[in-house]
Amino acid sequence: MDTRTGLPVVGMIGGGQLARMTHQAAIALGQSLRVLANDVDESAALVATDVQLGSHTDLDALRTFAKSCDVVTFDHEHVPGEHIRALVAAGHKVFPGADALQYAQDKHLMRRKLSELGAPVPRWAPIASAAELVEFGLPAVVKTARGGYDGRGVFVVNDVEEIIDLLASGAELIVEEKVELRRELAVQVARSPYGQVAVYPVVETVQRDGICVEVLAPAPDLPEDVAVGAQELAIRLANELGVVGLLAVELFETPSGLVVNELAMRPHNSGHWTIEGARTSQFEQHLRAVLDYPMGDTSLAAPVVVMANVLGGPDGGLSIDERLHHLMAAEPGVKVHLYGKQTRPGRKIGHVTALGDDLADCRARAARAGHWLTYGKAPEA
Numbered sequence: 001m002d003t004r005t006g007l008p009v010v011g012m013i014g015g016g017q018l019a020r021m022t023h024q025a026a027i028a029l030g031q032s033l034r035v036l037a038n039d040v041d042e043s044a045a046l047v048a049t050d051v052q053l054g055s056h057t058d059l060d061a062l063r064t065f066a067k068s069c070d071v072v073t074f075d076h077e078h079v080p081g082e083h084i085r086a087l088v089a090a091g092h093k094v095f096p097g098a099d100a101l102q103y104a105q106d107k108h109l110m111r112r113k114l115s116e117l118g119a120p121v122p123r124w125a126p127i128a129s130a131a132e133l134v135e136f137g138l139p140a141v142v143k144t145a146r147g148g149y150d151g152r153g154v155f156v157v158n159d160v161e162e163i164i165d166l167l168a169s170g171a172e173l174i175v176e177e178k179v180e181l182r183r184e185l186a187v188q189v190a191r192s193p194y195g196q197v198a199v200y201p202v203v204e205t206v207q208r209d210g211i212c213v214e215v216l217a218p219a220p221d222l223p224e225d226v227a228v229g230a231q232e233l234a235i236r237l238a239n240e241l242g243v244v245g246l247l248a249v250e251l252f253e254t255p256s257g258l259v260v261n262e263l264a265m266r267p268h269n270s271g272h273w274t275i276e277g278a279r280t281s282q283f284e285q286h287l288r289a290v291l292d293y294p295m296g297d298t299s300l301a302a303p304v305v306v307m308a309n310v311l312g313g314p315d316g317g318l319s320i321d322e323r324l325h326h327l328m329a330a331e332p333g334v335k336v337h338l339y340g341k342q343t344r345p346g347r348k349i350g351h352v353t354a355l356g357d358d359l360a361d362c363r364a365r366a367a368r369a370g371h372w373l374t375y376g377k378a379p380e381a
Helices: 017-028 059-067 081-089 098-105 107-116 130-136 160-168 224-241 282-290 320-330 359-375
Strands: 009-013 032-037 051-053 071-074 124-127 140-144 154-157 173-177 183-191 197-199 203-208 211-217 245-254 257-264 304-311 335-338 348-356
Touching: 009 017, 009 059, 017 032, 017 282, 032 059, 051 059, 059 081, 071 282, 081 098, 098 107, 098 257, 107 124, 107 173, 107 257, 124 130, 130 140, 130 160, 130 173, 140 160, 154 160, 183 224, 183 282, 197 224, 211 359, 224 245, 224 257, 245 282, 304 359, 320 335, 320 359, 335 359, 348 359
Parallel strands: 009 032, 009 071, 032 051
Antiparallel strands: 124 173, 140 154, 140 173, 183 197, 183 203, 183 245, 203 211, 211 304, 245 257, 304 348, 335 348
């Protein structure tokens, strides 16, 4: 407990942009957010006043960190499960727990558990050889069981020769059918230790080269029964898996219905729109959940919300400050979030959000704003 405020101290392991935006939400709630970061130059470490340097794989660093926190949570899913269990055994509150988080850390475990629960998933199997891949059938999608994100560790395979080296590496792999994809959707739900849940509207996520570049809220032209079904599925999975905090369920919309693609147990890129676009942001909601506070209102703040990720562009050109000047003059209604990251091509360095009544207009405004920040110039007509 923070003796100055009388409020609990939340510790977040990981110093990336999710911790940075959680810190911003914590300020309004009067909370003290403590951050465990690898480096002083990480996104959250640049703005948070209470930062401990240390690795998420160092149990001693985790123990020291947890001692000063009332509850510990994460901005990524890479903390070893045995370390989480050691913290819990020592009497610390850690959310989500290792028994839940394992299903976001390991795609093999996730697919097996979802199949056991009867959740809709693509046809899949574990594989360890070229023969098993051929027997499963091509084309297919091969994934490394652990460690992949933003398209890393995911391979669309048309011929076995394309991944011979991967098969020989000894990495644990699964294979999934290549589904007929109409679009990608996502839904987020928060769950507290008490068991209260709050679910957000279903959104459409637009991917390019394995990276989410745009989120449309609510998902346009999605039948109400499908949207409600996706929300009910997210709530069921949060309860069945024992998640505490945010759960993001990434979905594929196919001709035969929705199937689960991935799970994330933390604030998620598909929910950044909620900062301005929902009555309660995903970051505040995550804090409410892990602290066992009542959940906030998840309704939209406008009929249409569009979030566009800002990726690093080519070297040279206008400085980031000059780009901001031009963006703000051209799109005064668009909200900007920069993460304090060094720019490099393709890296997520921020996002922009546009709210309004018209989807095409919001998409255009968000795209123009993102283009200014990435390239330092207006998009070509």
